[in-house]
Amino acid sequence: MLPAGQIGPEERALDQLLSADARRPPEQRVAHLDALRADPRWAAPAWQALLAVERCAVAPGDSAGVLAALEARSGASGDVYLQIAALKCRQWAADHAGNPSENYRYAREAWRLIGQVGMPTLAFRVARNYADEATYAGAIDEALTAIDRALEIARTAGDPRREADALTTLAMIQSDLGQHEDALRNSDRALRLDPELSRSDEKLLARSALQIAARQYDEALATLRRGLELAERQDDQETRLAIRINLVDVYNHTRRLPQALALSADVVAEAERQDFEYLKAYAWLVRGFALAAAGQIPAGTEAFDRGRVWFENGGQVGEVARALRDWAQMMARAGRWEQAYRAAERADELRERTQREAREKNASFLAAVLESSRKDLDIERLRHQGQTAELQLQTERLNRRTTFAVAAAVLLSTASLLFVHLRTRRVNRQLRDANAALDYESTHDPLTGAYNRRHFDRFFARRQAEGGRVLLVLLDIDHFKAINDRHGHACGDRALQETSRRLADCVRSDDCIVRWGGEEFLLVIDDPAGAEAERGFVLRLLDAVGATPIEFDGVRKSVTASIGFASVGLGEGFDLDRTLADVDTLLYRAKSAGRHRAVGRLCGVAEPVTLLPTPPVADTVPA
Known part of the structure; x- marks a missing residue:
């Protein structure tokens, strides 16, 4: 019997087929996935679910038929694998349509079902993907819980490739929390586990983001140039555009204003031609920073707001908060103190709201799980009362459910503690900012912002x-x-x-x-x-x-x-x-x-x- 959490021979064979497929052009991948879905060897619901998830990820704009078949089968059978596959297909369709709030909602619903999934490859994908979406939504406590689960799945399965993938995501979350040294250390660990990451344009894009956040601009520039070569060689238009947007970010940070202005104009034009709504928003953000750095504050503000409004309307308040924090610093450097204050205040409001909502959602969900467990135990106890053999079985069930309840309570406590920790850090920072504001006029030159x-x-x-x-x-x-x-x-x-x-x-x-x-x-x-x-x-x-x-x-x-x-x-x-x-x-x-x-x-x-x-x-x- 296969140990719990290990990848079985059939699952490994299918996983290898899907990994090899990743190097093919999208249209070839779709044709091969459809052929695998029609193959009787992979007719079981779990395999069909895994193939459907991959099919919807590769072609989210052409997944209506796949989704309809999944929902018909899952509705008739109640199979959890098919339910998860339907949720993931809906999620990627929402992402393709430029609806980040729905994207996050479906990712979260799939995450709630992960405890019922016995396939490590599918469970890993659900956990790691939810960590990404929770990070974008600003729910950092949920993101940390999900990526911890993804790492546990990968390590139990003895899968270094997936462990490296999870470490890359963990590094992005740590970077968002300002833990830049830890982020780069985990990124290095990921590269050691899976050297293929250095030959992936998407992973190089992620590493460049860590280097930019850590202010390692020369290293980021070298990473982005390698990634751009790979993206152009593979004709990956989406990643190519994302890399060029990050290049603008590097130029902005290193005061290469002519390059930043020229490239930001190019990426805005390219983003408008491409069918990637979220990249349009990022392109307008970096364009706003480039214009503002060049002293064109009104035009920069207009461009920045075009990007910000898209994220805010889509519910990606975490991304909005990060952008507003950086914009506040830009306005402060330009001497636009009122704009800087408004942006910083709005960023803090959004971060506080996001963490509060995430905590409330976690609490409601876990309370419902615990209540369901208690009801199930009461029913089982009454049904088997007086039967010794059945009582022994009931004891085993009680132990399992109690373990789950305790684990859920620990999860809630951990998430709550993390939330309190993050909130305390924000409150302390706000108090420091308030004290600094009181002292500012007596220690700074009002015109230049330099010390007096x-x-x-x-x-x-x-x-x-x-x-x-x-x-x-x-x-x-x-x-x-x-x-x-x-x-x-x-x-x-x-x-x-x-x-x-x-x-x-x-x-x-x-x-x-x-x-x-x-x-x-x-x-x-x-x-x-x-x-x-x-x-x-x-x-x-x-x-x-x-x-x-x-x-x-x-x-x-x-x-x-x-x-x-x-x-x-x-x-x-x-x-x-x-x-x-x-x-x-x-x-x-x-x-x-x-x-x-x-x-x-x-x-x-x-x-x-x-x-x-x-x-x-x-x-x-x-x-």
Whole structure:
């Protein structure tokens, strides 16, 4: 007899046939699946269900006949496998029609029946797929429960390919929770279990999303390029478009605005031509971010809202919450504080609502299961009262049902604890945000969002007490007076805000950017890693400020900066005022030598060095 949870020889043979089919074009897969469904060897309901699920997944827009046959057979027989297959076919038809709320509903109904499924391959598919849909819907507690079940099924069956698939999904959930190191670690484990993942355009797309979330943009770019090659080779239009959307995301994060603007326009046009509604929504989202990053806030907001509304109307509030959180950060960088606050507030509302609804659904479902178990036990006890042999059988049934009830209660407790944990984290974050908002005006420059001198005094006093080394960088916008005189103070303010935002993209969380006065910014870079790292960082600042033109009165002009810097130790005898005066002198030397350069002292180098950006920036604002 086959051990519980193991894949039998017939199931394995069918699974191998379906796995081999995955490499064929869709029309060939459909023809082969229809032939297998007509084969008498696979006439049993369980095999028919597995084949129907695969058939509907491959051609969701052409599954009406399959669904009608499933519902007719399942209605007559009450077979749970056929019921699950009908639910999955309905789910993928809803997904194909662009109805994510129905998609999630059918996935959840199939998940509720998983305890009655004895086929590991089908049970795994139900659990892993529900984890995906629950994640998209923002029901993270349910997603974690489902993927834990999928991992258990794969490991019990000794199936490394499916275990790798489940680990990939778990990594996506962990990334959504901000657990980026764990997510990448599980993604690496999945690749070790199944090296074929590195040759799947869809899996490479998933890995790139983890790398983007972890801010490993160079790695994400390399992964996306490999995935794009595979998708084009396999003529996989859907994955190709999704990969290009993620490429826009990378360009947005790495401030490659020309590439982001050009590619986002292309993917929007391509998405409108393709029959993938959800990708249209994603395309409009990344287009909105690209336009906003380029300073085109009204057009960016319009594009972002087109994508957001599709997800919100479809009930995918988890995706909406994530997008709104990122949009709030974008608006804050642009100095649009009111828009940033509204977006952040709406994101928190949606996340809180999603978790509350998920918890209520879990509680209602599990309570119903427990009540049903109690009623069944009462009926059995009365029916077999007084019969010793039957009472022994009843005891076994009671034990099994009690075990199930306890497991259900543990599941509820686990889901509740996770919900409470996530809610507590959100409440704590909201309290921190509220306190930060109260402190904001006293520690930040209202125009640029950079820190002010009051904050610097407190920050540097603490940093000096810790000792070690810092890099002090004093940056001055070139020809700032000419900007104000020629284009007006509103354009001067725009130049200050954009410069502050570009500097923020170059520093780490432990570093500090201060608006020092007028058009000057002071940066404190914590614990620089030697002279070469300092040289590279200063050159990146010069390039970041001058790389992309800023629009003034409809004319795009590049704005450059000059820099004075010094790498200093904070030991005994350190004098801040004397050091700042020295850095100011070095800045003056950079401006006197022609501007758009840096002059300063690197770690371990006695004499000041001059650093020139490459390539030079054209169309600068003249003096």
